[in-house]
Amino acid sequence: MSHGSVPRRTLLGAVAAAAGAGALTAPAAPAVPAATPATRRGPGAPAVENRFWTTSADWRSGTPDGVRTAGGARPSVVVARPAGRLDHTDPHTGRTGSWEYATWTSPEHRTRVPATEIIASWNADTPAGTWLQVELRGTYADGTATPWFVMGRWAAGDTDIRRASLDGQSDGRSSVRTDTLAVDDPASAVRLVAYRLRLTLHRRPGTRLTPTVRRAGAMASAVPHRFTVPASAPGPARELDVPRYSQNVHTGRYPEYDGGGEAWCSPASSQMVLEYWGRRPTAADLAWVDPAFGDPQVCHAARQTFDYQYEGCGNWPFNAAYAASHHRMNAVVTRLSSLTELERLIAAGVPVITSQSFLPEELTGAGYGTAGHLMAVVGFTAAGDVIANDPASDSNGAVRRVYRRRAWENIWLRTKRYGANGAVASGTGGVCYLYWPERPTPAQRRVLASLGIH
Structure with a gap:
């Protein structure tokens, strides 16, 4: 890859x-x-914008479904009351497990950069018995949106799931390349002008375990070909x-x-x-x-x-x-x-x-x-x-x-x-x-x- x-x-x-x-x-x-x-651009350099959700106000600005905002020195999103349950088969082990889940969806962030690439990052704790899925949905300049692309299925350890990217994700205009959502033809007029993130927090059913997400966001950039x-x-x-x-x-x-x-x-x-x-x-x-x-x-x-x-x-x-x-x-x-x-x-x-x-x-x-x-x-x-x-x-x-x-x-x-x-x-x-x-x-x-x- x-x-x-x-x-x-x-x-x-x-x-x-x-x-x-x-x-x-x-x-x-x-x-x-x-x-x-704000947007940074040197002579001939890429235009770059970072947006990360980290504060209590940031987390409250999103749409919760089964999560709550935890306060303290480092505000975070945690599972409160799960939104549902699913069976997930790990493609790298073949094992199927049952998981409760809850989600947090960011507000749409309008970038100052008409972007050719977006790379997500997250800071989270995932104790044994939990894991996190991070998705990204981009919006094009014509107002249409990409599907929800999986940017990572992640756990700090490797006993519950195998942390992994997901191959083969594309809508014909943009594709996920391991960890980067990229416009397929950056020489074209296609640009991503906004995006949302969706975090899905998973835990073993019947437990009070939870992932704790302290930072989530992305870097959007217009990358010149040089x-x-x-x-x-x-x-x-x-x-x-x-x-x-x-x-x-x-x-x-x-x-x-x-x-x-x-x-x-x-x-x-x-x-x-x-x-x-x-x-x-x-x-x-x-x-x-x-x-x-x-x-x-x-x-x-x-x-x-x-x-x-x-x-x-x-x-x-x-x-x-x-x-x-x-x-x-x-x-x-x-x-x-x-x-x-x-x-x-x-x-x-x-x-x-x-x-x-x-x-x-x-x-x-x-x-x-x-x-x-x-x-x-x-x-x-x-x-x-x-x-x-x-x-x-x-x-x-x-x-x-x-x-x-x-x-x-x-x-x-x-x-x-x-x-x-x-x-x-x-x-x-x-x-x-x-x-x-x-x-x-x-x-x-x-x-x-x-x-x-x-």
Whole structure:
């Protein structure tokens, strides 16, 4: 499965075979202007809007059917009196179970961005005996609506259901690509101008168990098709002290979770950033891991992010949900418009997990190519070059890399690149994960608010 044509795992050998293909070079451009809390757009950059429901007022604005709003420091939606019961057969185990359910449906959110892509995120707790389904329904500019598309069937554990995306969802104009609702032909006039989310909370019948949903929302963006992006001026130097974990030392481990190595870039990156914030799995969490394996927390993160439909650990919202559920964090998937926005986050002490693809010759010092890879950006040098904890390394000690600003900026923010034999392949256009604690500092709160994230 893929996002566009970019598999959500590193494919080092396949891209290395395309090393003869060329890439375009962009001329220098002025620095991107300061972000605003609403729609953000730098020169030639994607327009991006974030909307997340998190407050008591947010939850009350939706339509409940069997749920209630729970108060406290982190308002949430929980099951009150179930709306009904259903039998669900898990396609990945063949087991049929009976579940009570209740739903919360958001009000329609009119985006400031006529969008070509929408990516949902959620932060929830799902104790054993519960699970959550997240759906999204988009509205086109002509007023017609998509069906309710399933964006994820999710549980923090894997004993009740197998967390999974759902293949084959399309209405002929837009399709779900693993975790992203995307207009099929972004060069056309088709745009999504509004959306609703629907949360279905499931629990074992006759119990008082409940999922607890603390955040739900989406990032809508209009993604330009471009091979190159404008260059930005360097900002302040800073490097965050983020732990370093190699994905490659896990090669061959747990084939049922895609076998470590180049498939584990996303959970390895997630684990690095979670431990920066002081969050680690407990000894009980790690008891299932073979004690002969080093860095068992990376194995744990792989298991807890594995998408049984996609058959990999690179589902973007599943990584964010893992971070939030297991570690009492806030976590979203979003898109940044510029390297300047990323620098602001680093300056505030927030590392950023970025998704990109590139040929071997496009990123000096990487030593590999990839059709889709996650790494943690942890700082910038005085010259403005990017300091990344790149898990595609042979040891933890080799994870820290410094990549040239211009090259890294382009491979992350572009949406097209050259592939094998000069064919055009896709890039992510600035997709990233943001994880931050329940109580951010004022500086962290301000920079997140400037991105429209509260």
